[in-house]
Amino acid sequence: MKFLTQKFTVNFExxxxxxxxxxxxxxxxxxxxxxxxxEFKPKIIFFIDYEVSIAHTILTQQIESYxxxxxxxxxLVSKPLLIPGGEIVKNNTEYLKQVYEIIERHKxxxxxxxxxxxxxxxxxxxxxxxxxxxxxxKLIRIPTTVLAQNDSGIGVKNAINFxxxxxxxxxxTPPFVVINDxxxxxxxxxxxxxxxxxxxxxxxxxxxxxxxxxxxxxxFALKSPYNxxxxxxxxxxxxxxxxxxxxxxxxxxxxxxSRPLDFGxxxxxxxxxxxxxxxxxxxxxxxGIALDVTYSYLLGLLSKKDWQKILNTIxxxxxxxxxxxxxxxxxxxxxNQSIFKGLYEFQEHLGGKLTIMLLKEIGCGMEVNExxxxxxxxxxxxxxxxxxKLNEDTNLQTV
Amino acid sequence: MKFLTQKFTVNFExxxxxxxxxxxxxxxxxxxxxxxxxEFKPKIIFFIDYEVSIAHTILTQQIESYxxxxxxxxxLVSKPLLIPGGEIVKNNTEYLKQVYEIIERHKxxxxxxxxxxxxxxxxxxxxxxxxxxxxxxKLIRIPTTVLAQNDSGIGVKNAINFxxxxxxxxxxTPPFVVINDxxxxxxxxxxxxxxxxxxxxxxxxxxxxxxxxxxxxxxFALKSPYNxxxxxxxxxxxxxxxxxxxxxxxxxxxxxxSRPLDFGxxxxxxxxxxxxxxxxxxxxxxxGIALDVTYSYLLGLLSKKDWQKILNTIxxxxxxxxxxxxxxxxxxxxxNQSIFKGLYEFQEHLGGKLTIMLLKEIGCGMEVNExxxxxxxxxxxxxxxxxxKLNEDTNLQTV
Numbered sequence: 001m002k003f004l005t006q007k008f009t010v011n012f013e014x015x016x017x018x019x020x021x022x023x024x025x026x027x028x029x030x031x032x033x034x035x036x037x038x039e040f041k042p043k044i045i046f047f048i049d050y051e052v053s054i055a056h057t058i059l060t061q062q063i064e065s066y067x068x069x070x071x072x073x074x075x076l077v078s079k080p081l082l083i084p085g086g087e088i089v090k091n092n093t094e095y096l097k098q099v100y101e102i103i104e105r106h107k108x109x110x111x112x113x114x115x116x117x118x119x120x121x122x123x124x125x126x127x128x129x130x131x132x133x134x135x136x137x138k139l140i141r142i143p144t145t146v147l148a149q150n151d152s153g154i155g156v157k158n159a160i161n162f163x164x165x166x167x168x169x170x171x172x173t174p175p176f177v178v179i180n181d182x183x184x185x186x187x188x189x190x191x192x193x194x195x196x197x198x199x200x201x202x203x204x205x206x207x208x209x210x211x212x213x214x215x216x217x218x219x220f221a222l223k224s225p226y227n228x229x230x231x232x233x234x235x236x237x238x239x240x241x242x243x244x245x246x247x248x249x250x251x252x253x254x255x256x257x258s259r260p261l262d263f264g265x266x267x268x269x270x271x272x273x274x275x276x277x278x279x280x281x282x283x284x285x286x287x288g289i290a291l292d293v294t295y296s297y298l299l300g301l302l303s304k305k306d307w308q309k310i311l312n313t314i315x316x317x318x319x320x321x322x323x324x325x326x327x328x329x330x331x332x333x334x335x336n337q338s339i340f341k342g343l344y345e346f347q348e349h350l351g352g353k354l355t356i357m358l359l360k361e362i363g364c365g366m367e368v369n370e371x372x373x374x375x376x377x378x379x380x381x382x383x384x385x386x387x388x389k390l391n392e393d394t395n396l397q398t399v
Numbered sequence: 400m401k402f403l404t405q406k407f408t409v410n411f412e413x414x415x416x417x418x419x420x421x422x423x424x425x426x427x428x429x430x431x432x433x434x435x436x437x438e439f440k441p442k443i444i445f446f447i448d449y450e451v452s453i454a455h456t457i458l459t460q461q462i463e464s465y466x467x468x469x470x471x472x473x474x475l476v477s478k479p480l481l482i483p484g485g486e487i488v489k490n491n492t493e494y495l496k497q498v499y500e501i502i503e504r505h506k507x508x509x510x511x512x513x514x515x516x517x518x519x520x521x522x523x524x525x526x527x528x529x530x531x532x533x534x535x536x537k538l539i540r541i542p543t544t545v546l547a548q549n550d551s552g553i554g555v556k557n558a559i560n561f562x563x564x565x566x567x568x569x570x571x572t573p574p575f576v577v578i579n580d581x582x583x584x585x586x587x588x589x590x591x592x593x594x595x596x597x598x599x600x601x602x603x604x605x606x607x608x609x610x611x612x613x614x615x616x617x618x619f620a621l622k623s624p625y626n627x628x629x630x631x632x633x634x635x636x637x638x639x640x641x642x643x644x645x646x647x648x649x650x651x652x653x654x655x656x657s658r659p660l661d662f663g664x665x666x667x668x669x670x671x672x673x674x675x676x677x678x679x680x681x682x683x684x685x686x687g688i689a690l691d692v693t694y695s696y697l698l699g700l701l702s703k704k705d706w707q708k709i710l711n712t713i714x715x716x717x718x719x720x721x722x723x724x725x726x727x728x729x730x731x732x733x734x735n736q737s738i739f740k741g742l743y744e745f746q747e748h749l750g751g752k753l754t755i756m757l758l759k760e761i762g763c764g765m766e767v768n769e770x771x772x773x774x775x776x777x778x779x780x781x782x783x784x785x786x787x788k789l790n791e792d793t794n795l796q797t798v
Contacts, residue, residue: 002416002417002418002635003414003415003416003417004414004415004417004635004638004639004642005412005413005414005415006411006412006413006414006415006553006573006642006645006646007410007411007412007646008410008411008412008645008646008647008651009408009409009410009411010408010409010411010651010652011406011407011408012405012406012407012408012409013404013405013406013407014404014405015402015403015404015405016402016403016404016405017401017402018401018402018403019401039752040751040752042751100561100562100567100568101562104561104562104564104567107747109746109747109751110653110654110751111656111751131570132531132568132569132570133567133568134567134569134747135556135558135566135569135570135571135653136570136571136652154405157534159534162499162503163499163500163503165503167534168499168503168532168533169499169531169532170531170533170534171530171531171534171535171570172534172535174405236401236403239403240403243403243405246405246407247405247406247407248407252407252409253409253535254509254534255509257510347508348506348508348533352439352441352508352509352510353438353439
């Protein structure tokens with residue numbers, strides 16, 4: 001049998017900048033990501049979350065002025081374009097098609113740039129469009145939420161939802177550059193300010209005890225908008241932990257079954273769907289973490305003290321630990337609306353064998369390939385009870 | 400300005416097997432691409448070109464029997480599915496959607512396999528579906544045409560057409576494995592047998608004089624279906640040259656402006672569109688090569704002797720060197736149906752500055768960043784004339 005082997009290596013590299021007021025004329029960050037001169041001037045186009053443009057009324061004008069001032073920038077081929085943020089932009093493929101149409105109309109090529117400015121959902125959809133048009137246009141992400149700045153916006157994934165399944169279509173495509181502008185956080189709704197902290201809790205729990213201690217100690221400061229200093233620290237460290245994992249775990253494009261950064265996510269994805277996205281991704285993740293932490297405790301992996309500490313911290317940050325959709329069909333795991341359907345869907349999306357991250361101790365995750373639904377059902381009851389008590393008395397020790 | 404840097408490397412590797420009668424029970428090739436045992440048995444599903452299944456009536460039955468015999472194979476979750484081949488499958492996104500639906504219905508995951516068996520267009524569309532569903536399902540390509548076996552089916556690209564633009568959407572995603580089964584060539588139409596040789600002429604001209612000499616000497620043998628021995632040699636060497644270029648040129652995912660393997664292709668893509676795909680890709684490439692070779696000669700890069708040798712070889716293989724669509728609007732470069740519109744579209748797709756491959760000598764390409772339309776107009780006239788004379792007298796020396 002004759003054969004040939006194809007073998008090559010691709011190096012990926014991109015910077016993540018942290019700044020404030022990116023398009024103020026004195027801020028040079030944006031000018032530094034492009035060459036100082038060009039042989040062939042590339043194009044650039046902005047897609048901006050409509051809500052962000054409302055909260056920052058001068059933003060689009062600022063961008064246009066910025067491009068007038070600095071002449072090493074690519075050619076701004078259109079006024080910044082406004083599109084909705086949130087899950088709707090991933091659910092309805094018409095938005096994706098609109099982005100393709102704009103790419104086609106303005107002859108945006110592989111050496112040109114698409115900028116997505118908004119939350120994680122908008123960035124996911126724009127990223128998918130940029131990755132697939134002409135087999136890849138350079139993507140600049142400017143995440144505007146806590147969640148996107150510390151997690152989804154800095155990684156290598158993009159996606160849209162299809163067949164009512166979250167992220168059914170997508171690619172692994174590193175961005176050209178990411179710019180976290182903290183100023184955008186100052187106009188977040190309180191709910192979104194808090195929601196994004198969940199991914200920091202997650203990565204702290206599985207990777208970094210000191211970081212968890214920081215979150216625990218600063219829980220009340222962190223939950224108050226717009227207390228910038230602890231939030232900036234949280235975002236920077238959370239981004240750093242996510243980047244380290246993606247870049248150094250040896251599986252940036254998720255070829256294996258393991259996905260430790262999805263700690264707490266199997267139920268979270270399902271909860272988002274079951275609530276028809278009434279709850280934020282971060283809010284769902286907080287409940288998902290509470291569930292898997294409780295499961296880790298009941299299995300005897302995690303100490304009672306650590307379990308209580310984690311649940312208290314989540315609650316102190318203002319998260320719910322239980323919503324009815326978690327328990328509604330929990331006794332009937334095969335019911336379409338049962339939370340446990342999320343386990344199979346999680347496995348289907350990742351493929352391979354079921355792999356769930358649990359906690360051995362704070363700062364140290366541990367993967368398992370089997371789960372005991374009966375124990376999980378007890379966990380759900382426990383969380384419901386804990387949540388009720390919490391409304392009467394916020395002290396976990398009384399439960 | 401605070402910043403972090405993300406940096407990682409991804410290694411890609413895949414084998415290209417050459418065999419005959421892949422699904423005959425005694426052929427072990429297919430069993431060797433999978434592990435001998437599994438912890439978790441993955442799934443597999445076949446998408447087969449309808450025309451191939453007509454020409455090879457026992458193929459689907461053979462595949463099912465093969466899966467019954469060998470138990471290390473993944474689980475065949477459905478009878479092989481038949482879809483059309485040819486450009487229609489890339490033009491109409493309904494086919495892509497059907498593939499997504501089947502992936503969803505059968506719960507095909509990232510660790511499962513999708514097999515595309517057919518020509519380049521089918522493989523391109525199936526590859527795009529496989530690359531984007533769940534952010535990437537493992538793809539097995541079984542190319543059935545000369546063109547797909549020696550070029551498109553062995554590389555890292557996939558695509559569909561959109562906005563009437565060839566390959567407007569796509570990704571760079573290496574396959575899991577490629578299997579070239581020469582037996583499929585024996586049922587190709589004569590036209591397709593010949594058409595696929597064009598990419599071998601192309602890569603020989605820019606990379607390997609000895610290979611061009613082989614094609615020149617064997618032109619009459621190569622054009623005769625189904626003279627297998629010279630064709631096998633041609634496919635193997637052509638595949639090897641393409642793989643070497645992709646793997647060793649340092650730009651497998653085409654980040655730069657240079658794309659030497661697209662020698663002769665700027666006009667070829669436009670000719671396919673202008674003829675509404677009446678001509679085959681390879682037939683268009685043969686004309687595109689003739690055009691750029693003539694341009695190289697008129698610029699004084701290529702000797703008259705080499706120019707004549709190349710045009711004779713192309714003609715001896717049975718290709719046309721001119722069709723009316725090449726000349727129709729050549730005097731009016733801005734006309735939508737002018738061949739020269741193809742230059743801008745080529746640049747738009749690749750991005751960056753215009754980069755066209757020409758020939759310095761046989762076996763040695765040379766890139767330029769500017770073209771002289773007036774000289775190209777003369778080339779087109781010359782090809783028209785040459786083509787007319789050829790019909791009267793196949794001897795180039797008389798032109």
